Amino acid sequence: MKLKVLGTQSPYNTEGHNCPGFFIQDGNNRILLDCGSGSHSLLSYPCDLENLSVFISHLHRDHYNDIFNLQYSSFVFHNQKRLQRPIDIYLPSTPSDIVNDITGESNSYANYYNINDESRLKVGNIEISFCKMDHPVETYAIRLDNGERSIVYSSDTSFSAKDRLIDFSREADLLICESSLLTEYGFPEINSHLTAKQAGIIAKQANVKGLALTHFWPEEDIHKYVDEAKSVFINVVALKEGQVIDVPTVDRLER
Numbered sequence: 001m002k003l004k005v006l007g008t009q010s011p012y013n014t015e016g017h018n019c020p021g022f023f024i025q026d027g028n029n030r031i032l033l034d035c036g037s038g039s040h041s042l043l044s045y046p047c048d049l050e051n052l053s054v055f056i057s058h059l060h061r062d063h064y065n066d067i068f069n070l071q072y073s074s075f076v077f078h079n080q081k082r083l084q085r086p087i088d089i090y091l092p093s094t095p096s097d098i099v100n101d102i103t104g105e106s107n108s109y110a111n112y113y114n115i116n117d118e119s120r121l122k123v124g125n126i127e128i129s130f131c132k133m134d135h136p137v138e139t140y141a142i143r144l145d146n147g148e149r150s151i152v153y154s155s156d157t158s159f160s161a162k163d164r165l166i167d168f169s170r171e172a173d174l175l176i177c178e179s180s181l182l183t184e185y186g187f188p189e190i191n192s193h194l195t196a197k198q199a200g201i202i203a204k205q206a207n208v209k210g211l212a213l214t215h216f217w218p219e220e221d222i223h224k225y226v227d228e229a230k231s232v233f234i235n236v237v238a239l240k241e242g243q244v245i246d247v248p249t250v251d252r253l254e255r
């Protein structure tokens with residue numbers, strides 16, 4: 001499995017920095033975890049739309065804004081007979097007005113499916129499972145397992161869901177974990193987002209091989225997130241747009 005990082009920033013995109021998006025390719029199977037503002041610009045069209053399954057972890061703008069770009073591109077490439085099958089879009093079932101907005105888009109070439117805590121899917125040989133997180137809207141962490149390697153994406157979550165996220169991430173090769181906050185901001189421990197230190201605690205207790213931090217505040221110095229997480233977990237990196245990680249090499253992320 002190869003991960004290409006499309007976006008690491010929130011709540012808005014700036015030049016060179018997009019809102020969350022993670023593109024995973026395993027053979028001919030393509031999986032996109034979230035498609036936040038600007039993230040689609042790092043995809044290759046139309047080839048990355050072929051055999052593509054998109055998973056939207058939750059319906060906050062910074063995680064789904066670019067779905068409309070994908071739907072319309074899929075529509076146009078299909079009309080040009082350059083795309084053979086519709087893209088598959090998986091999303092939570094609430095908030096219903098946003099679900100209806102996405103699934104009601106007529107100029108699209110897509111299939112739609114709801115996800116929940118019990119959903120178990122297979123895309124090619126990749127097993128995909130979900131775990132509900134604590135966040136102001138229905139939100140799922142997502143785990144991909146191809147029998148040899150595994151990636152877990154935390155989505156957005158409060159530290160109150162840490163025990164579930166630790167169990168769900170156990171022994172994963174790579175944990176892509178949000179670290180929206182720094183301890184120095186002085187927020188209470190239980191917030192709707194994690195600090196970098198809390199991400200480190202989750203990685204350590206889940207015994208993952210590598211921790212990849214994401215969901216950074218646009219004005220913040222990225223090194224601060226890495227330093228804070230490193231105080232509890234050694235093998236950590238801050239993700240960057242355009243970065244490619246070959247998952248079997250996660251034992252030393254900062255090469």
Ligand SMILES: [Zn+2]
Binds near residue numbers: 058060135156
């Ligand atoms: Zn969110």
Ligand SMILES: [Zn+2]
Binds near residue numbers: 010060062063215
């Ligand atoms: Zn977010």
